[in-house]
Amino acid sequence: MPQLLRVQSFTVSADGYGAGDDQSLERPFGHADPGVLMSWLLGTASFPGRTSPGGSRGLDDHLARDFHHGIGAEIMGAHKFSPHRGPWVDHAWQGWWGDEPPFRTPVFVLTHHLRPSFTLGATTFHFVDATPQDVLDQARAAAQGRDVRLGGGAQTIRAFLDADLVDTLHVAVAPLELGSGTRLWESPDELDDRYHHDVVPSPSGVVHHLLWRR
Amino acid sequence: MPQLLRVQSFTVSADGYGAGDDQSLERPFGHADPGVLMSWLLGTASFPGRTSPGGSRGLDDHLARDFHHGIGAEIMGAHKFSPHRGPWVDHAWQGWWGDEPPFRTPVFVLTHHLRPSFTLGATTFHFVDATPQDVLDQARAAAQGRDVRLGGGAQTIRAFLDADLVDTLHVAVAPLELGSGTRLWESPDELDDRYHHDVVPSPSGVVHHLLWRR
Numbered sequence: 001m002p003q004l005l006r007v008q009s010f011t012v013s014a015d016g017y018g019a020g021d022d023q024s025l026e027r028p029f030g031h032a033d034p035g036v037l038m039s040w041l042l043g044t045a046s047f048p049g050r051t052s053p054g055g056s057r058g059l060d061d062h063l064a065r066d067f068h069h070g071i072g073a074e075i076m077g078a079h080k081f082s083p084h085r086g087p088w089v090d091h092a093w094q095g096w097w098g099d100e101p102p103f104r105t106p107v108f109v110l111t112h113h114l115r116p117s118f119t120l121g122a123t124t125f126h127f128v129d130a131t132p133q134d135v136l137d138q139a140r141a142a143a144q145g146r147d148v149r150l151g152g153g154a155q156t157i158r159a160f161l162d163a164d165l166v167d168t169l170h171v172a173v174a175p176l177e178l179g180s181g182t183r184l185w186e187s188p189d190e191l192d193d194r195y196h197h198d199v200v201p202s203p204s205g206v207v208h209h210l211l212w213r214r
Numbered sequence: 215m216p217q218l219l220r221v222q223s224f225t226v227s228a229d230g231y232g233a234g235d236d237q238s239l240e241r242p243f244g245h246a247d248p249g250v251l252m253s254w255l256l257g258t259a260s261f262p263g264r265t266s267p268g269g270s271r272g273l274d275d276h277l278a279r280d281f282h283h284g285i286g287a288e289i290m291g292a293h294k295f296s297p298h299r300g301p302w303v304d305h306a307w308q309g310w311w312g313d314e315p316p317f318r319t320p321v322f323v324l325t326h327h328l329r330p331s332f333t334l335g336a337t338t339f340h341f342v343d344a345t346p347q348d349v350l351d352q353a354r355a356a357a358q359g360r361d362v363r364l365g366g367g368a369q370t371i372r373a374f375l376d377a378d379l380v381d382t383l384h385v386a387v388a389p390l391e392l393g394s395g396t397r398l399w400e401s402p403d404e405l406d407d408r409y410h411h412d413v414v415p416s417p418s419g420v421v422h423h424l425l426w427r428r
Contacts, residue, residue, distance in 0.1 A: 002267065053216065057382050057426035058412035062277060069283055168271050198272035198417050212271035 003140050004147040004167040005075075007157055008067045010184070011038050011172045011206075017181035018154035025083050028096055030181055037174050040206040048102035059202050063170055072143025074103050075135055077156030078111035079182075081125070087113050094120055103151075106142040108135050110156060132163040154184040161191070169195070169211040172202075217354050218361040218381040219289075221371055222281045224398070225252050225386045225420075231395035232368035239297050242310055244395055251388050254420040262316035273416050277384055286357025288317050289349055291370030292325035293396075295339070301327050308334055317365075320356040322349050324370060346377040368398040375405070383409070383425040386416075 012018045013032070020030030029037065041047050045055035046064040055061065082093055095101055100121035107125050117126045128135050139148045150160055160166050173188065188209045191197070195211035202208055226232045227246070234244030243251065255261050259269030260278040269275065296307055309315055314335035321339050331340045342349050353362045364374055374380050387402065402423045405411070409425035416422055 056410065058410060058424045059414050059422075062280060062384075062424065065283065066276060066279065069279065170276075196270065196272060200273050200414065200416075202414075203412050208273075210272045210276065 002167075003143065003145060005136060005150055005160065005165055006066075006071070006147050006167060007150050007152070007169040007171065008071075009041060009064055009170060009172065010152050010157065011041065011174055012154070012184045013037065013174055013176055013178040013181075015177045015179065016183050016185045016187070017178040018152055018157075018184050019079075020178050020181040023079060023083050028083065032178050032181060036176060040172055040174065040202065040204045043204075059200070059208070060204050060206070063172070063208055066170065067149070068104070070147050071105060071149045072146030073105050073139040074107045074149045074151045075139050075156070075160075076107060076109055076151040077153050078109060078113070080151060080153050080156070081109045081111070088115050091115050091118075094118065095125065097123075106139070107151075108139050108142075110135055132160045132165055136160075136165055154182040157184060164194075167213055169209070171209045171211075172206045173209060175205050216381075217357065217359060219350060219364055219374065219379055220280075220285070220361050220381060221364045221366070221383040221385065222285075223255060223278055223384060223386065224366050224371065225255065225388055226368070226398045227251065227388055227390055227392040227395075229391045229393065230397050230399045230401070231392040232366055232371075232398050233293075234392050234395040237293060237297050242297065246392050246395060250390060254386055254388065254416065254418045257418075273414070273422070274418050274420070277386075277422055280384065281363070282318070284361050285319060285363045286360030287319050287353040288321045288363045288365045289353050289370070289374075290321060290323055290365035291367050292323060292327070294365055294367050294370070295323045295325070302329050305329050305332075308332065309339065320353070321365075322353050322356075324349055346374045346379055350374075350379055368396040371398055378408075381427055383423070385423045385425075386420045387423060389419050 020032035023030045040060050041064055043056050044061040044064040045057050046061050048067055081095055101123040104122040107123055109125055109127050111127050112129050114127045114129055117124060150157055191211055196214055198210040200208040234246035237244045254274050255278055257270050258275040258278040259271050260275050262281055295309055315337040318336040321337055323339055323341050325341050326343050328341045328343055364371055405425055410428055412424040414422040
């Protein structure tokens, strides 16, 4: 089985933004409201952050399930891990996710500001200052034959797309506009020269875009 | 986590038949051509019978993946296991699937004609003459906390629906009519009083129906 690099359940606005401007401790998605942007995901039975039983089991849920399936490592950008900019003052910050982050695999954080690896619940965070190809090689080795999830944000996905390293993408386009922020694309069709592309409207109002290499 | 009873990747014709008339050794689906009925599935990267790399990774593939995900046992009807009717003359028949059946879990075959359990590759077949509730209890115990797949055929799924034991269904409706055979339903809407229901047309031409209990 090939060991894929996969984008899963990444959500952007109708105008292509994965997050708004002015990220802060209080607003991890900047001026975007993640409860609105990701409402399609929060109601599913398979939402990785779900703490109570229940939730929908329709199309949105089938796609949310693949967040974990067959994944052995994640790569994320520095801004997904933290609102801090510049060198670390201390290492008290351990991410947004509490004592049991939903990743449950090794996670490689791409950053110019290195710090020691640490483990929280079932997740170990590593900090790497490397090219997309080099961090992907490290993540593949850590994934032990399973796939690697490219966790975002939009800038990080763009960097891996520009390096032609992404095998499959599941991107949900939410029915709202952000106007500014970090942008994944101007149109989902921009990748059609390199990827097959299924467009799947969901009853929830989002449109799922499923892309895989030609 | 609840231990669900799930129908996965079950395919019916536009008029609701899961197989045609006159099943035989040469025609496991009777007058229906499984290569046409299930063409949406055969081309996916995750088709359980796939023997070579490649295949699509769009919507159809995302749904095909759930055939294995989280499944610890299968229940199937006697006609899915074999074209034979009546008591076994001998036990030479071991199913349609060759030396490595795609189930890779315990499989419970509902039949009035018992025979000893046997193991083939990673699959063990058990033969049970019991009510739907009783065989489900056995399959749940064997699944060790994972879900149970209800593998069909249509008559078997109907029996479990009538006993109100099915938690989720993924049924693909193929764009062809069979006119007769074993029927799952007259219309996918018949279950709407008991199930939520997402209708998801695929670019491949099938329409996926995803149902989960209200």
